[in-house]
Amino acid sequence: MADQQILRELITNLLSKCGISNEHAHITADLLIAAELRDIPSHGLLRLADYARMILNGRINPNPNPRILHESPSTILYDGDNGLGPVVSVKAMELAIKKAGQAGTGWVAVQNSNHFGIAAYYSMMALEHDMIGISMTNANPLVAPTFSAEGLLGTNPIAIAVPAGEEPPLVADFATAAIARGKVDLLHKKGMSIAEGFLQDKEGQPATDPGILTKGGAILPLGSTRDYGSHKGYCLAASVDILSAVLSGANFGPFVPPSVAYLPLKDNLPGKGTGHFFGAMRIDAFRTSVSFKKDMDTWIRLFRGATPASGHARVIIPGEPEREAEARNKINGIRMQKKVLEQLQPLFTELGMEPYMDNSELY
């Protein structure tokens, strides 16, 4: 198990060697470590090599100067200056929180940003201010709208964090697709097939080969097929795309730039970079924080205390598994994936850093 402090220094060190300022390297390290602690390794150190490569090949600006392009009492249009997604997003969420402090709510639409990692991280920033936090982003196209043969939408996640009183906060963070890209890739790597209702081929027909994504196939929206409500997942993913990118002037739909270094940008992009949308709502702009939190405690206890379906141990409150993982991993350390460390070795060498190998159990 890797110690989180050692990994944090490793990330900071690597990003510094790429020309990232100390402050920005720390913000990015915090975000990636948070993903590892919360058992979402697909958004943790796995992303570091691509972040670094995209800085080194000029796709991401190492010294961004994000700025406010327009504002109203409760809104901001924010230009990320093509910086690292976590850097731009932390600053944007801070602005949403500041606006909410003044106007009751704050809403920041972000253009010209990049892959932002775990959505929940930003929405959770609102919690300590007694605010509800909301965050979302669009992502490169993989998901087919209902009845479309083409993947035009990203997995476009939404996160909402809600403060409670004696209970821990409720934190929902979910992609608007039927399945995560990472899970499909894993099955592909293992040579396994997947049940119907997750993927389609390039004609839009049901597919069970997880390799179909490399052959013009696409992931289905949340809801799976039309019968089971894929049009609702499509509506949701479309709404995330529009709030994140059309409202901000970023690239939308099929134009969202890839978040990996080896894929090229499309020509004639309609907007700037990747788009995000952040919101903060001060609880006491509606009701007193005390009465709200009392009701949230009741809500959480009611749902946690519901009779579980036979064969299941308990009803889960959104965010509980991640919080439990975080508590566990903070003590036991972070379990690193072998392939992630292997991927980073050439970068360590190129940047003149000591090789890092975790001697403990890898997976």
Added chain:
Amino acid sequence: MADQQILRELITNLLSKCGISNEHAHITADLLIAAELRDIPSHGLLRLADYARMILNGRINPNPNPRILHESPSTILYDGDNGLGPVVSVKAMELAIKKAGQAGTGWVAVQNSNHFGIAAYYSMMALEHDMIGISMTNANPLVAPTFSAEGLLGTNPIAIAVPAGEEPPLVADFATAAIARGKVDLLHKKGMSIAEGFLQDKEGQPATDPGILTKGGAILPLGSTRDYGSHKGYCLAASVDILSAVLSGANFGPFVPPSVAYLPLKDNLPGKGTGHFFGAMRIDAFRTSVSFKKDMDTWIRLFRGATPASGHARVIIPGEPEREAEARNKINGIRMQKKVLEQLQPLFTELGMEPYMDNSELY
């Protein structure tokens, strides 16, 4: 086919006889007719008998005086004074739009309201102001959280309306459950079974009998089973419940009052009535309306122009089918359900009104 003006007068007349003011009767009639025109009869005249019965038996206040309980520059906490849902909701959405005019965005949490009908109606009110409109409501419990044997959430719909330029607006309006209650009831009435993945029995096991809802069963969240993402639908329905009811001080989760007259209220309710949440975001609080609308036109044309999956004619833009139905039904008239008219006859008699029968084709 029934003429919409005749139906509108019928509704207004019936509600007036129940003691509803002219203004409020007109608001409610407009909402119910809009549902019929948009081919969502489950939220149209089908609701009128229950609206009337709930007024007559004292469950809904016929002369409400909705009022602002608290406000900040961009927010309002609104008490619906137990009025008809459409009346309270139209006034709440008008306030959200007014706040957005001043602060860039406006957000109204509503307590002490009742069944509000089609969510899209309210979000669409924002369109003529060059704003994005958002509306949502909680509803009486029918939907089981992932791993729960109990139905603790409503079908909790969300609607978002987005203005475009030359193209018609995009209007998404969807329940956060795997299937509509109305569809389940229809299969039950026909003695048909339903595929797995929509319903569960009182132990939380998969069920295919649509009658299961009357035997302690529940509807699954959007996403169907856990494998296909029901936890995401659960997160979404929970978020709607919290924004609509915990933020407003209305009844949440299993406490949401039934929207039919024959079911009693529970004792010791934690809040007041049903809860809604409305939002309006001024486009030009982010970017110029002209540039936004140009991009929305591009977005809509891109998605509409995508290659359809084989066997399908086209990719649908959210709101297109309802808009097309509205245009058609405005010309051809509204096709009434026989059972809806039958349900209303005793009310006509009780209230001393002429019986109304549509002589044209019923279904």
